[in-house]
Amino acid sequence: MPKYGDQNYKQADFINHELIGEILTKTEVVTESQIASVIEKAKHRNGLSYEDIAIMLQATNPNHLKMIYNLAAEIKQSIYGNRVVLFAPLYVSNYCVNNCVYCGYKRDNKFARRKLTEPEIREEVRILESMGHKRIALEAGEDPVNCDIDYIVDTLRIIYDEVSENSNIRRANVNIASTTIENYEKLKAAGIGTYILFQETYHKPTYEKMHPKSLKGDYEYHLTAFDRAMQGGLDDVGAGVLFGLSDYRFEVLALMMHNAHLESNHGVGFHTISVPRLKKAEGMELKEYDHLIDDDTFKKIVAILRIAVPFTGIILSTRETKEIRNELLHHGVSQLSAGSCTGVGGYKENEMEEEIKQFTISDERSPLEVIKGLINDGFIPSHCTSCYRMGRTGDRFMSLAKTGAIQHVCQPNALMTLKEYALDFGDEELKASVDGFIESQIEKIQRDDIKSKVIQGLSDLTDGKRDIYL
Ligand code: SF4
Numbered sequence: 369m370p371k372y373g374d375q376n377y378k379q380a381d382f383i384n385h386e387l388i389g390e391i392l393t394k395t396e397v398v399t400e401s402q403i404a405s406v407i408e409k410a411k412h413r414n415g416l417s418y419e420d421i422a423i424m425l426q427a428t429n430p431n432h433l434k435m436i437y438n439l440a441a442e443i444k445q446s447i448y449g450n451r452v453v454l455f456a457p458l459y460v461s462n463y464c465v466n467n468c469v470y471c472g473y474k475r476d477n478k479f480a481r482r483k484l485t486e487p488e489i490r491e492e493v494r495i496l497e498s499m500g501h502k503r504i505a506l507e508a509g510e511d512p513v514n515c516d517i518d519y520i521v522d523t524l525r526i527i528y529d530e531v532s533e534n535s536n537i538r539r540a541n542v543n544i545a546s547t548t549i550e551n552y553e554k555l556k557a558a559g560i561g562t563y564i565l566f567q568e569t570y571h572k573p574t575y576e577k578m579h580p581k582s583l584k585g586d587y588e589y590h591l592t593a594f595d596r597a598m599q600g601g602l603d604d605v606g607a608g609v610l611f612g613l614s615d616y617r618f619e620v621l622a623l624m625m626h627n628a629h630l631e632s633n634h635g636v637g638f639h640t641i642s643v644p645r646l647k648k649a650e651g652m653e654l655k656e657y658d659h660l661i662d663d664d665t666f667k668k669i670v671a672i673l674r675i676a677v678p679f680t681g682i683i684l685s686t687r688e689t690k691e692i693r694n695e696l697l698h699h700g701v702s703q704l705s706a707g708s709c710t711g712v713g714g715y716k717e718n719e720m721e722e723e724i725k726q727f728t729i730s731d732e733r734s735p736l737e738v739i740k741g742l743i744n745d746g747f748i749p750s751h752c753t754s755c756y757r758m759g760r761t762g763d764r765f766m767s768l769a770k771t772g773a774i775q776h777v778c779q780p781n782a783l784m785t786l787k788e789y790a791l792d793f794g795d796e797e798l799k800a801s802v803d804g805f806i807e808s809q810i811e812k813i814q815r816d817d818i819k820s821k822v823i824q825g826l827s828d829l830t831d832g833k834r835d836i837y838l
């Protein structure tokens with residue numbers, strides 16, 4: 369088995385640019401019947417080749433697109449049900465030694481950099497907890513001096529330690545720069561959920577152009593981060609592409625190759641895929657980018673990802689509008705951020721309206737508004753964090769997802785966390801409507817033993833117990 373340790377990471381050759389190029393050329397012109405037959409094949413869920421995926425990406429005929437969306441919705445429903453997991457980002461440091469062309473935090477942008485002190489972290493966490501959040505994604509720029517691994521580990525300790533009257537952060541995912549096995553071991557020991565790292569673009573020439581003269585500019589080191597993370601004991605890893613930097617068809621195929629590489633070398637692929645689209649940020653203009661994707665293409669990408677990797681969660685951030693987010697929930701998205709601030713100390717400063725952001729956001733609704741919107745659309749907003757607390761991570765999680773057994777915990781936990789949220793953070797409107805909604809969802813639970821556990825859990829929550837999960 370190849371080792372992707374710190375010394376030999378140059379072995380990374382699993383994003384086969386030549387092969388992707390050949391597939392894209394071969395599928396440049398496809399017939400309607402080719403597309404229809406791949407969609408038919410996808411319905412049987414026996415796996416798709418890279419070429420199949422490339423063919424599906426060429427679909428433009430409204431009938432074919434409808435079939436793709438319907439299949440994605442069917443797959444999503446059968447694996448995840450109608451729950452939607454909510455989280456919020458927490459930006460703790462905007463020090464960054466990199467100069468990513470597209471990012472507001474790049475080192476060429478001159479502004480007063482800072483990282484949160486312990487009292488500031490506690491204050492941000494308290495604000496997040498007062499919004500009802502239980503799951504966060506910790507975000508920091510790369511700066512080995514000003515924001516080293518010990519600062520991150522200490523921040524995690526503070527986050528888990530800061531318990532408010534009605535709430536606490538139960539799962540902290542971490543999105544920090546590619547690092548060493550030893551540092552990943554420290555993250556593991558600190559009790560993180562998923563380690564998230566966006567490749568930004570898998571297309572090496574574009575990657576090098578977008579990350580000039582910087583630590584992050586080492587394509588191979590960045591690409592092999594998940595190998596080191598897994599060697600360091602982190603078995604839930606979350607990938608992402610910044611759509612808009614390079615040809616989206618290349619990116620989707622490369623994502624699949626990366627996932628296949630992890631599966632064959634470590635026994636488990638991506639836990640999640642994030643699908644950010646390039647947005648305006650300080651020091652960059654969108655018109656300088658040739659590969660921006662429109663809403664229809666974006667929807668198609670999300671639906672095809674859902675079909676291609678059914679057991680991988682798909683995450684959408686507040687970069688997208690409320691309308692797009694609502695639509696994509698039907699096509700495959702399973703996690704949403706809500707009430708996000710994308711600046712360091714942003715939750716506190718939002719109250720003072722003087723934030724410096726990494727990028728602009730489009731959905732500015734509060735978590736309560738997002739939750740009400742989800743319920744209106746028939747989705748169950750979920751603050752569930754149970755899997756990693758129950759040891760359901762890595763291949764153990766995947767085997768439950770693949771047999772469909774994960775639904776037996778996802779839906780109950782979604783309902784119980786919704787009830788907890790309504791009791792502690794709901795307004796009169798939510799409190800008045802939530803019980804009827806929960807009852808209608810309990811009806812759909814097929815196993816009687818699970819139904820009883822949920823009913824008992826709901827009653828315990830009403831009696832004052834908290835943090836009940838399966
Ligand atoms: Fe720094 Fe990350 Fe922004 Fe690049 S994308 S400049 S690494 S914060």
Ligand code: SF4
Nearest residue numbers: 752753754755777778
């Ligand atoms: Fe996620 Fe596991 Fe909770 Fe389902 S049960 S929502 S997979 S943490």
